Amino acid sequence: MNPADTSLAAVPTKTGLVLTGGGARAAYQVGVLKAVSAILAEQGWPADVNPYDIICGTSAGAINATALACHADQFSEGLEKVVKVWENFQVEQVYRADSLGVLRSGARWLSLLSFGWLLRKWRANPPNSLLDNTPLNTLLNRMLNFPRLDAALMDGKLHALAITASSYTAGHHITFYQSEAAIEPWIRTQRLSMRGQIGVEHLLASSAIPLMFPATPIYCNGRREYFGDGSMRQLAPISPAIHLGAEKVLVIGNGRLTEPDRPHTQTAQYPSLAQIAGHAMSSIFLDSLAVDIERMNRINLTLSYLTEEQRAKTPLRPVQMLIIAPSERIDEIASRHVGSLPAPIRLVLGGIGATEARGAALASYLLFESSFTRELIALGQRDVATRREEVIAFFGACPASAAIKKTASDTSVEAAA
Numbered sequence: 033m034n035p036a037d038t039s040l041a042a043v044p045t046k047t048g049l050v051l052t053g054g055g056a057r058a059a060y061q062v063g064v065l066k067a068v069s070a071i072l073a074e075q076g077w078p079a080d081v082n083p084y085d086i087i088c089g090t091s092a093g094a095i096n097a098t099a100l101a102c103h104a105d106q107f108s109e110g111l112e113k114v115v116k117v118w119e120n121f122q123v124e125q126v127y128r129a130d131s132l133g134v135l136r137s138g139a140r141w142l143s144l145l146s147f148g149w150l151l152r153k154w155r156a157n158p159p160n161s162l163l164d165n166t167p168l169n170t171l172l173n174r175m176l177n178f179p180r181l182d183a184a185l186m187d188g189k190l191h192a193l194a195i196t197a198s199s200y201t202a203g204h205h206i207t208f209y210q211s212e213a214a215i216e217p218w219i220r221t222q223r224l225s226m227r228g229q230i231g232v233e234h235l236l237a238s239s240a241i242p243l244m245f246p247a248t249p250i251y252c253n254g255r256r257e258y259f260g261d262g263s264m265r266q267l268a269p270i271s272p273a274i275h276l277g278a279e280k281v282l283v284i285g286n287g288r289l290t291e292p293d294r295p296h297t298q299t300a301q302y303p304s305l306a307q308i309a310g311h312a313m314s315s316i317f318l319d320s321l322a323v324d325i326e327r328m329n330r331i332n333l334t335l336s337y338l339t340e341e342q343r344a345k346t347p348l349r350p351v352q353m354l355i356i357a358p359s360e361r362i363d364e365i366a367s368r369h370v371g372s373l374p375a376p377i378r379l380v381l382g383g384i385g386a387t388e389a390r391g392a393a394l395a396s397y398l399l400f401e402s403s404f405t406r407e408l409i410a411l412g413q414r415d416v417a418t419r420r421e422e423v424i425a426f427f428g429a430c431p432a433s434a435a436i437k438k439t440a441s442d443t444s445v446e447a448a449a
Contacts, residue, residue, distance in 0.1 A: 046191060047427070048278025049084035049100075050270055053091025053263035054286030054317045055241055055397030057362055059118045059405035061096055061284045063412020064356050066115055068282070069108060071416070071423050076430040079108035082184075083427060084282070085191040088207075088272045090262040091317070093284075094195045094238040095172065098230060101193040102177045104184035117175060118409060123400045125171050127163040127245070129374040160246035162380070163398075168239070172232045181230070185212045192276040195230055196262035196269075197237040200247055205265045207272045208234050218275045222265060225275065226252065238262040241397060242316070243309075263317045268324050274351055280426065283325070284412075285357035288318040292361060304385030310363065310393030317397070325355060354426040359415050362408065364389075366396035369404035 051061050072083060082104040089097025096114060103110020123129045184190045192211035199206060205223040209215070210230045217225045237248035237259035247258040273281050303311075328351060335343060335350045343349075367389045370378070378387055381398070385391040399405075416423060 045279045046085040046277045047083060048086040048088065048273030048276070048281040049097070050273050050281055050283040051087075051089040051093030051097045052269055052284065052286055052317070052321050053093055053239075053261060053266075055092050055239075056121075056399045056401075056405060057286040057317075057396055057408065058092035058096055059121070059408040060286055060358055060362070060412045061093060062111075062115050062118045063409035064284050064416050065096075065100075065111055065412075066409070067413040067416035068423055069111055071420060072427060073108075075424060075427070077427075080106050082107040082189055086194070086273050086276045086278045087190065087192075088194040088196070088276070089238070090196045090266060090269065091239045091241070093286075094262065095235050098176060098181070098193065098195065098235055101184065101190055102181045104190035105180070105187065113175070115409070117171075118405045119402060121400045121402050121405045123374060123377060123398070124167060126168045126400045127165045127398075128167060129377050131376045162244050165236070165240070165245040169232065169236060172235055176232070176235075178229075178231065181210070185210065188212075193230055194225075194272040194276060195234045195238050196266060196272065197234065197240075197248075197250070197259040198262055198264040198266070199252070199257045199259050201257035201259075202252075205262070205267070206252070206259075207275075209272065209276060211276065213277075215276055220268075220271070223267060223271075225272070241313075244398065261316070263320070266320050268327070269321050270324050270328060270351075270353075278351070279349075280352035281354075282426065283321070283353060283355045285321050285355065286317065287358055287362050288314065289322055289325070289355065289357035291358050294361065301390070304388065304391050306381065306384045306386035306388070306391030306394045309384070310386070310391060310396075313397055314393055325353070328353060352426070354419075354422060356412075356415060356419060358408075358411060359418075360411055363393040363396050365407055365411070366399050366404060367392035369399055369401060369407070370395050372401040372403045373399065 051058070073079065077083065087097045087101045089095070099114045100107070100110050103113070181193065191213060192209055192215065194207050194209040196205065196207045203222070207223070207225040208230060209225060209227055211227070215227065217227055219225070233248055233250055237250055238261065240246060240248055240260045242260055242264060247260050249256050250259050270281055270283060331348055332350045335348060338346075370387045370392060373381070373395070377398070381387055381395060386394045
């Protein structure tokens with residue numbers, strides 16, 4: 033090949049970022065991302081360069097993903113804004129925590145479950161969820177700049193953004209994605225994808241924790257469907273990033289992968305309602321990621337045994353992964369901060385045992401309080417510090433685009449001189 037011919041130059045490897053669900057636990061993701069960015073800055077990455085070509089998010093991870101995608105042209109600035117939100121969180125920014133709001137949603141909902149046969153007047157307008165997340169709508173509209181997202185995609189600062197939600201109406205799992213590149217939608221068993229414009233409604237749907245927050249309507253193929261948290265029925269959390277073209281993926285989990293096992297007590301107590309609900313939530317939010325990581329590792333191992341010719345005959349391809357997950361039990365951290373919740377919320381959660389240590393797993397998904405989120409951010413930073421060399425190896429050298437920008441800047445300075 034002629035060295036002067038740059039048209040045949042190798043296409044840069046696309047890096048994906050996968051942010052999983054977990055409600056308030058997603059503060060951990062912010063700590064990880066902040067520490068990773070600090071390491072990249074030390075390695076010479078300019079602050080305005082977005083390290084992630086493809087950003088995928090589910091549930092609270094969808095909100096983080098979209099906030100970062102909206103600042104793909106000034107990534108460091110966007111990350112700092114997201115960190116600031118999480119460091120100063122109050123539950124009132126996500127759901128109503130005043131007495132009136134709790135009475136209208138939580139108290140009515142629990143009463144309907146217990147005495148629904150007596151409360152016929154609510155049949156026409158039953159409460160939809162335990163909590164009212166109307167404040168989250170306000171927060172998202174204030175913090176997200178979707179025209180800026182459109183510009184970042186058009187300018188090549190970002191290859192694709194994907195948000196996942198689960199349809200209560202149709203029973204399937206949908207990944208909504210936005211990209212300037214012509215990426216064909218994919219269909220798999222009980223999960224499919226739709227290309228289009230990402231909006232606040234997709235984030236409200238993706239983050240609608242089952243039973244806790246109300247379902248969100250979205251129009252799909254000309255009909256209205258009601259969606260809930262994208263972590264439900266999410267069989268392959270890493271899959272959207274790969275379908276969108278990622279060849280290496282940073283995956284940030286929110287529990288169970290590396291955290292220590294809970295010590296066994298000699299006398300087990302019958303589980304409280306909150307303990308059962310917390311166990312169910314953990315199954316929804318955490319288990320599918322562990323299974324998908326095992327699947328990806330098996331595929332990578334199998335492909336490593338094949339010859340180049342054999343690999344060419346299969347649609348499978350190896351994907352480099354860096355998995356970062358909490359090294360401490362988040363439910364135990366949550367148990368230390370339950371008291372920071374507003375009194376009306378403590379009253380409702382206390383009624384089902386969520387304010388007890390054994391029910392703290394459920395509370396951890398709803399603990400949008402700065403004392404809790406700041407501790408998770410700090411944990412994320414510590415966990416990355418122990419993986420520093422792996423982070424450097426994963427991202428490699430300063431990207432070519434940054435080097436080109438630097439060269440162009442130097443040239444313009446010389447010309448001006």
